[in-house]
Amino acid sequence: MLPEVNATRYVTPLREGGSLPGIVEADNHGTYVVKFRGAGQGPKALVAEVISGELARRLDLPVPELAVTHLDPIVARAEPDEEVQELIRASAGANLGMDYLPGALGYDPVAHPVEADLASRTLAFDAFVENVDRSWRNPNLLIWHGDLWLIDHGATLYFHHNWPRAGNVAQRAYKWDDHVLRPYATNLATAGPALAAELTPGLLEEVIALVPDEWLAEFDFPSAEQARAAYLGHLRTRAAAWPAWLPGAAA
Incomplete structure (x- = not known):
């Protein structure tokens, strides 16, 4: 099974991503880039992220650690952007988190x-x-630290x-x-x-x-x-x- 964490704070959206992923902090003291099940691509993008990302890892390709990230919509209360609030509310439950690589x-x-x-x-x-x-x-x-890392596999397995x-x-x-x-x-x-x-x-x-x-x-x-x-x-x-x-x- 993938590791499971609970989101404790929504930090900021990553607006360069078409699905509006966001950086969140979790109860294991980790920080993750989260792809939300309520985004336009829906859960199929998360399925592709898991299958392709974990397949790449087992093929010795560098992929940040993935985790099922459980989201309580209450974390949206401090976010001023109404679009982000709506996305978080639509994504209650299990989402897909990717270990955040600071400074990459x-x-x-x-x-x-x-x-x-x-x-x-x-x-x-x-x-x-x-x-x-x-x-x-x-x-x-x-x-990141001079090494190549593969990210974003939601568009695979189309x-x-x-x-x-x-x-x-x-x-x-x-x-x-x-x-x-x-x-x-x-x-x-x-x-x-x-x-x-x-x-x-x-x-x-x-x-x-x-x-x-x-x-x-x-x-x-x-x-x-x-x-x-x-x-x-x-x-x-x-x-x-x-x-x-x-x-x-x-x-």
Whole structure:
């Protein structure tokens, strides 16, 4: 299970995020960037954050610690912004927190070259989860204490926005033309297939099991168990078909 914390204070919104995430303090003395279930993207963005983020962690990619962050709407009382108040009230209960990295810098591909194997594994991972949000325009990468960190995976797994069609796109190729790490991913020919081999059914089942039932029970399926089975079936199929989606693999 993911760690669980209770939000004790809403600190400030992060307005550069389309879903209006916010920084909160929690009862474990930690500080988190919270993605709210009441935001426009809804709980599916939180599902994608957990599955993709925890999969990346198990593939030895650097992702800040995730935690289920329980929110009492009373924390909104001190927030003067009515939009934020409404968002917090709509997000009572379990939300998704990501460990806050104080002082982290936004990634600049010119100023921050990335080691070839890390860049290649990151690109291969993004290809598997179909991450459309790692371009040079919006890399969703941070530099913290000199190291690269991967953040914001709510836009991955976009097959789950259309389950009736999901089976038809399980082998969809990944468009990597504007991937921010493409210039550094010079080991992709070896690191890509190696990462694909690590995408075992057991690993996929493990990360899917981390998603709270209530986020899965709100849409598309009669039960959380059926939703988990659907995610697992799709991702198993995609993992097995890696030459179809991994850039350059079929060349």
